[in-house]
Amino acid sequence: MSNQNIAQKRRTKKILTxxxxxxxxxxxxxxxxxxxxxxxxxxxxxxxxxxxxxQFYFLKSQLVWLVMGxxxxxxxxxxxxxxxxxxxxPALIITIVLLVLVLVLGEALNGSKRWFAIGSLPKIQPAxxxxxxxxxxxxxxxxxxxxxxxxxxxxxxxxxxxxxxxxLAILGxxxxxxxxxxxxxxxxxxxxxxxxxxxxAGEDRTHTLASxxxxxxxxxxxxxxxxxxxxxxxxxxxxxxxxxxGKVADPQGSGYQMQQILIGIxxxxxxxxxxxxxxxxxxxxxxxxxxxxxxxxxILEELGFLGGTLIIIxxxxxxxxxxxxxxxAPDKQGRLLAAGITVWLVMQTLLNIAANVGFIPLTGMPIxxxxxxxxxxxxxxxxxxxxxNISKYSxxxxxxxxxx
Numbered sequence: 001m002s003n004q005n006i007a008q009k010r011r012t013k014k015i016l017t018x019x020x021x022x023x024x025x026x027x028x029x030x031x032x033x034x035x036x037x038x039x040x041x042x043x044x045x046x047x048x049x050x051x052x053x054x055q056f057y058f059l060k061s062q063l064v065w066l067v068m069g070x071x072x073x074x075x076x077x078x079x080x081x082x083x084x085x086x087x088x089x090p091a092l093i094i095t096i097v098l099l100v101l102v103l104v105l106g107e108a109l110n111g112s113k114r115w116f117a118i119g120s121l122p123k124i125q126p127a128x129x130x131x132x133x134x135x136x137x138x139x140x141x142x143x144x145x146x147x148x149x150x151x152x153x154x155x156x157x158x159x160x161x162x163x164x165x166x167x168l169a170i171l172g173x174x175x176x177x178x179x180x181x182x183x184x185x186x187x188x189x190x191x192x193x194x195x196x197x198x199x200x201a202g203e204d205r206t207h208t209l210a211s212x213x214x215x216x217x218x219x220x221x222x223x224x225x226x227x228x229x230x231x232x233x234x235x236x237x238x239x240x241x242x243x244x245x246g247k248v249a250d251p252q253g254s255g256y257q258m259q260q261i262l263i264g265i266x267x268x269x270x271x272x273x274x275x276x277x278x279x280x281x282x283x284x285x286x287x288x289x290x291x292x293x294x295x296x297x298x299i300l301e302e303l304g305f306l307g308g309t310l311i312i313i314x315x316x317x318x319x320x321x322x323x324x325x326x327x328x329a330p331d332k333q334g335r336l337l338a339a340g341i342t343v344w345l346v347m348q349t350l351l352n353i354a355a356n357v358g359f360i361p362l363t364g365m366p367i368x369x370x371x372x373x374x375x376x377x378x379x380x381x382x383x384x385x386x387x388x389n390i391s392k393y394s395x396x397x398x399x400x401x402x403x404x
Contacts, residue, residue, distance in 0.1 A: 021077070022391035024321045028314060029369070029384045036370040037062050042275065043291035043298045044372065046282045058291060062372055069378035073385030081389045085333060088136040092174075095133045098126035099177035106181075114181045127178045127186045128375035131193075131344055132383050134174050138194055139337035141170065142201035167198055185365040189351070193344045197336050235361040242358050260284045261294055261356055264301035272304030291372045293364050296356040311370075312353065319346045322387060328394035338390045341383045 037059060044058035051057075076084060098116075106113035107123070115123040145163050171194050179187045234254035241249035242258065251259040264280035267273055278301045281290040290298055300308045322342025329335040345368050352367045354360045366373050368380035 019392050019394075021388040022321055022325055022394070024317065025325070025384065025388055025391060028318050028321075029381070029388075032314070032369040033066055033381075036367075037066065039295060039299060039370065040291045040372045042302070043278065043281045043295055044288075047288060047290070050283075058372055061374070062377070065374045065377040066381070068374075069381030072378070073381040076382060076385040077389050079389070081334060081337065081386060081393075082331070084386065084389075085136060085140045085337070088133065088140055091133040092137040095126060095130050096173060096177065098124075099130060099174065102126050103177070103180055112181050112183065114183055123374060125375035127181065127183050128379045130174050130178060131186070131190060132341070132379050132386075134171070134190060134194065135197070135340035135344060135383075136337060136386075138167070138170065138197055139333045139340060142167070142197060142336055143331070143333035145201065164198075167194075185351070185363040189344060189348050189365070192347060193340055196343050197340045200339055201332070201336060238361070257285065257289070257294070257362060258358065261297040262358060264297045265357065268301040268304045270305045272300070272302045272307055275302050278302050288372070292366055293352070293362075293371065294356060295371050296353050296367060299370075300356075308353075312350075315346055315349050318342070322346070325387060325391045325394045329390055330393045334390050334393065338387055341387050345380060345383060 040062050041056065041059040045055045048055050048057040048059075102116060103113055105116070107115045107117040114127060115125050117123050171191065175187050175191055178190065238249055238255040238258055241247065241255070248255040248259045248262065250256075260280055263284075264278065267279065273279075278290075278298045280294075280301055281298055284290075285294050285297070289295075296308065296311075299311065319342060322338060322345075326335050326338035326342060329338055348365055349367050351360065351363055352365055352371075355363045355365075366376045368376065
């Protein structure tokens with residue numbers, strides 16, 4: 001064996017044994033979790049006092065969920081992601097079973113069946129866990145496919161029949177079950193994230209065209225889903241009115257939530273009203289959204305445009321580091337897994353922010369780590385734990401030779 005081969009073998013062994021995690025991602029996760037807990041306490045004080053006579057009620061619940069998410073995230077970090085992916089298929093099957101059961105046995109809330117409620121235990125939302133289990137399974141499934149075709153016939157036979165239809169069958173099974181809850185926001189995030197993973201898996205022009213065409217099909221499907229449900233249609237009409245007239249239609253009815261969000265944002269201005277000075281948290285925002293779906297509006301009210309901008313910049317840094325980890329992963333499944341987790345978390349964040357500033361209709365989805373919520377917090381931390389795991393083997397930050 002030549003000296004060059006021996007050196008390459010040593011470099012390969014060093015990569016596969018792991019390095020230090022990406023420090024920027026780790027610092028980001030800690031800061032977001034801490035800042036999120038502080039803002040959840042701030043935004044939930046009124047509701048906690050009014051309903052539970054305990055101003056720390058929602059903060060204590062959030063801290064419990066953070067611990068419940070940190071424990072598996074730490075365990076996952078110390079467990080090679082290639083071994084974790086071996087559990088992806090049974091995890092996906094369990095998730096699908098739970099998605100079916102929640103439609104039958106789940107707790108109904110505002111016309112949706114998304115949660116399991118067992119006594120005083122925290123509610124479980126299977127659709128949140130579907131995000132990570134589906135991304136895990138598809139990263140392995142896509143990595144095993146062959147995307148290089150000899151001619152058009154082989155592209156049609158292998159690319160369309162074996163790869164695209166199989167991919168659509170897996171994604172469609174999960175997406176349809178979530179859409180039946182109904183939860184259009186989660187369905188859209190899953191579909192877009194998985195299509196981006198499908199696109200990244202290929203190395204052939206035909207595959208790229210097929211991926212792009214399939215992704216475009218989501219537009220009419222999403223539009224149809226949005227107008228079939230009356231409450232979604234009202235959100236769309238409210239958004240269209242704001243877009244074309246600059247005014248919120250029916251501000252005391254279907255447009256109430258958006259009106260209150262915009263009032264809060266407008267009150268904040270450039271520098272904000274100051275921490276703890278939000279007025280919209282005092283019951284003006286619908287139900288518990290001041291510390292869940294609409295927490296970014298409260299952040300803009302208290303910390304202003306500058307505070308909101310810093311949060312967006314932080315998430316863009318997360319996107320940059322996450323994609324760097326993906327590109328430096330030692331194998332294809334690690335690359336797809338890291339990319340999928342990164343795209344999912346960033347896309348969910350940006351869609352929530354866009355809805356809170358009136359760029360898109362209200363979606364009802366939380367911001368990872370910033371919004372109050374059990375399943376969302378736990379799953380987000382698990383996703384970041386996996387991303388940190390992959391970063392240990394990334395050859396970009398460590399200047400190593402890539403292992404395919």
